[in-house]
Amino acid sequence: MLRPSVPTHTPQPSDEIARLDGIAVDIERTPVLRGVDLAVRAGEVVGLVGANGSGKSTLLRVLATLLAPAGGTGHVLGAALGTSACAAVRPRIALVGHSPALYPYLTLAENLHFVARLFGVTGSDVDDALEAVGLSGAAGRRADHCSQGMRRRAELARVLAVTPSLLLLDEPHAGLDADSRGLVDLVTDRVRRSGGACVAVSHERDRLHCLVDRVVEIVDGHARPLGVGGKVPA
């Protein structure tokens, strides 16, 4: 069984996981974000919505410290964006992106154990996580022989094995069957209870509505508050 006893941390309102001020991002000379202001506090789940191509996934990569902004300032887990300090905080960030970050020739278990060894996490955590997402029976199956939903579940298992301080989810419900959609709630809840924060991108506003505390919309390269939990416009 997955350890239920994730050390709980009572988030303080002042705990700021990430803050972005006027962040601008260009990709291959094309501006994607123009001046994003966003604060993510400990213990909260922020939903990101916006039209196709509006820059939601790009913003997640900025928050993951994987994309240095062209303008503006920001810090994530205390590290200023675009500085070498980011390397030290990256292991505390998890990103579940559009494409699965799995090696196609490795089995699901091998993929997770590989990541666990890079982190220094014990193997039993991985096995428990695979069981929690219902993939124990498919653990020996190669990732390229798995369905999109199975790969998504395996990625969520990775997050369960290494509970991060900042969890970034890009369309987390995509490909998941009805029974496993609760997994997204499970991982976000664990992160939230351990004092971390989550940012989730989704086009499925009804699901986002149940998951998040507040929603931010990306429009014209800027972030705009759209509503709070339970009041997300459909």
Added chain:
Amino acid sequence: MTTLAGAPTPLRQCVELAGKDLRAEARAGEALLVTVPFGAIGLLLVPLAVGTDTPLLREIGPGLYWVVVLLFGVLVTLRASTVDGPAQLDLLRLCGVGPGTRLAGRALANTVLLLGVQALLGPVAVVLYDPDLSGWPWLAPAALLVAGGLGVLGALADALAQGLAGRTTLGPLLVAPLAVPLLLGATQVLTAARYDRTAWPWLALMLTADLLTALAAALCAAHLEEAR
């Protein structure tokens, strides 16, 4: 947070990365089951073009072997089965794997595979060309230095051509001219040993090339990171 069993050292991470690459190769068989037979075809075709004169082939055989190892070895270092896509690269960076460790892990896996390529193509060259193998013990350090040097050069080219459309053609163009010291060293070691000349200067040359390549790769690796 989940308790970490202790963050692994970069060396440990490097071994893990190499292990992952070798496991992928064991499943895909791209280097040893596809590229090696292709290289063997190359060894078979050359005599058809230059003439099947046995004394001539005996003389040029070792050189042809090393040319094939070099050119097809570059393809091994750029194999598609271990390409890290953007998602995998993001994952490795978020796992705390630095660019130098990533490069070293790929270079280590390349070296192991290139030794395998040499071991498989060697008997083919011996059977086809019947070369004079006196002084063969010198081949062992030469093979290791070729595999190591080409492994690092290939890893560097792979990192430079990452995600580019012409990756598999650009990579060999970047690597092949710089691998000349390895080609000359490997071919001349055996020739020198056969004619009772000192062979070690050639090994020293290869070692210098390997060390310089590794040094350049180590110094430049951090600059290959897309964002600090």
Added chain:
Amino acid sequence: MTPSDARLPILAGVAVIAGQAAALFAPPDQVQGELVRLMYVHVPAAWVAYLSFAITLGASGSWLWRRGPGADRVAAASAELGVFFTGLAITLGSIWGKPTWGVWWTWDPRLVTTALMFFVYLGYLALRRAIVDPVARARRCAVFGVAAFAQVPVVHMSVLWWRTLHQPPTILRPGDPTIDHAMLAALLINLVAFTLVFAVLLRARVRLAAAEDALEAAADARGRELAGDAVSAPKLAGFGV
């Protein structure tokens, strides 16, 4: 172009005329006769090629250190010119070699090294063309610019050993080793002339690249269209929905 800008091309032009005149008036070689006059263009072309690759190395190192866009422009421009002058040196050498040695190509260490450098920097230019993003291009090419040049001396040494250990070095250079003073003077004038021509071309190419970057920056200042603006709501009516 300001008067001070025009000074360098004028100086280069005068030096080229002086160099060509010196090459024409220099005495013919005792062995090679008039063919030796190719030396006055071949040797300077090779010198400028090596100079340009050294500049690419320096500019690449500078980019890695300071990240200034100017360094990347200099590295790129110098590599382009280096490839051009290497090609010129090889071609002129080949034209000179055919009547002198009876072959278009010979396995002299200097020739082999020069040809290898030509291919290394063709690779450098191919890498530049393959990358669209300016910062990624500058970063990767600076790494290759440094790594490649670090290896070039070893490549040269290996080729040198390869010949010297195997057969006596062939005297491929024309003329007496103790070169005639008039010939030496003509060669030096041409070396200076080629260096000045290189400086003119490098400056022009760097300025062109800077102008292209300024154009891009001006487009940025006017406000480029956001990536997301290219996507609009689907128009289903035309399909009878």
